Amino acid sequence: MIDRRTALQTTGWGLLGLASAPALAQTAFAPRTPIVPINAQADRLMRITVCLRPFRAAGPRIEVERIAGRQVIHHYGHGGSGWSLSWGSAMQAVPLALQAGAREVAVVGAGAIGLTTALTAQRMGLKVVIYAAERFPDVRSNRATGTWSPFSRVAMEKAVDPGFAARWEVMARRSWAMHQHYLGRAGTPVEFLERFVLFDAPPGGVDHAISLPGGGTDMFVNYEERLADITPRNEPLGRDQHPFPVPIARRNVAMNFNVSALSSTLEQEFMAAGGRFEPMTLASPRDFARIKERVIFNCTGYGARALMGDTSIIPVRGQIAWLPPQPEVRYGVYYRNIGVTPRADGIVVQNVGATEAFGFNDANETPDPDAARASVEVIASLFRAV
Ligand SMILES: Cc1cc2nc3c(=O)[nH]c(=O)nc-3n(C[C@H](O)[C@H](O)[C@H](O)COP(=O)(O)OP(=O)(O)OC[C@H]3O[C@@H](n4cnc5c(N)ncnc54)[C@H](O)[C@@H]3O)c2cc1C
Secondary structure, eight states, X not given: OOOHHHHHHOOOOOOOOOOOSSOOOOSSOOOSSOOOOOOXXXXXXXXXXXXXXXXXXXXXXXXXXXXXXXXXXXEEOOGGGHHHHHHHHHHHHHHHHHHTTOSEEEEEOOSXXXXXXXXXXXXXXXXEEEEESOOTTSSGGGGSOOBOOTTTTOOBTTTSOTTHHHHHHHHHHHHXXXXXXXXXXXXXXXXXXXXXXXXXXXXXXXXXXEEOTTSSEEEBOOOGGGGTTTSOOOEEEOGGGOOSSOSEEEEEEEEEEOHHHHHHHHHHHHHHXXXXXXXXXXXXXXXXXXXXXXXXXXOOTTHHHHHTTOTTEEEEEEEEEEEOOOTTOOEEEEETTEEEEEETTEEEEEEOOSSTTTTBTOOOOSOOHHHHHHHHHHHHHHHHOO
């Protein structure tokens, strides 16, 4: 997702060709992407989805535990970065199964982490069965924004071990490289799009301290500089370089995941390599014994909180208001804390909050229609003034 800190700090790269679609009339405006207006009207809302980011202050849990006679490799807790970090995270988890001498493994969970873990295991020569309560489109991963956000709510400064930042960087770089293999594929599972970051006034400093459920405060880690060489940077735009009615505008280019196309591509690849899905709900850790494979990846995401009684997982709520797809809209926008991402399966309109504390420790998964309409109205007001 576009989080506020990313919007403020990232500065842009990448030049896209000047196209000639029905852009807004401009004189000096020379867009690289034509700015076709987004039809942001609250009465066009087609659905509202809510998702809980499976956040752990110490970062994703990747470790082996012996449970019910099985080697369980925990692989969960990727916060707001699950899609982004998925491949690199799987590349750290799967070798633990190889070390255990496994030839056939089970994966519990069929979200972003479960699918990429299963595919990575297959590529490393393992036979894989996925057991899961839900598959796409019912998993929480299906309710993600779908942008490259490896920095988003991934861990907290005081809670991480000294080696975490380096491991995270390896994870992020491997993921970045792997996602690029899905560019240019049928159905466009992954693509790059321009994004405009807009402000009414110079963005001021923001207090990023988070109050923890058990007391005290901490801050989300901020590793953006570690990926400075590969992360799109914001490019400031002059008033004559964009059509938006704001004094401050920046442009960057962002990797986006068309989640429905990406998940179906991953599922197809998994099955084409001999993978199999089996519906199963585990009520407690004892249920790992119901799985015949001796080595099991636990990729249950937020579900691990209930399954494992793992209160280190803190929900971070996020809601998306969906507008019908507009294939002609080929750019994203961030304005007044609202991020807009055009996807093949709809236009994502999301309040990302004034700080990263937005939604922290909020497990309410019920959609809030008033908030959804308010988010769309912010974007409507922007385009009325264009
Ligand atoms: C609003 C929002 C926007 C986001 N946007 C982005 C983004 O743009 N980019 C990004 O990288 N990340 C984003 N994220 C984060 C990302 O969605 C998560 O990190 C990711 O979905 C976690 O994937 P997962 O596979 O671990 O979990 P899930 O998708 O929740 O999958 C868990 C799987 O485990 C199964 N399961 C759970 N419990 C059990 C059980 N007891 N028995 C059997 N099966 C079980 C489930 O059925 C499911 O198959 C966003 C999150 C939110 C909330």
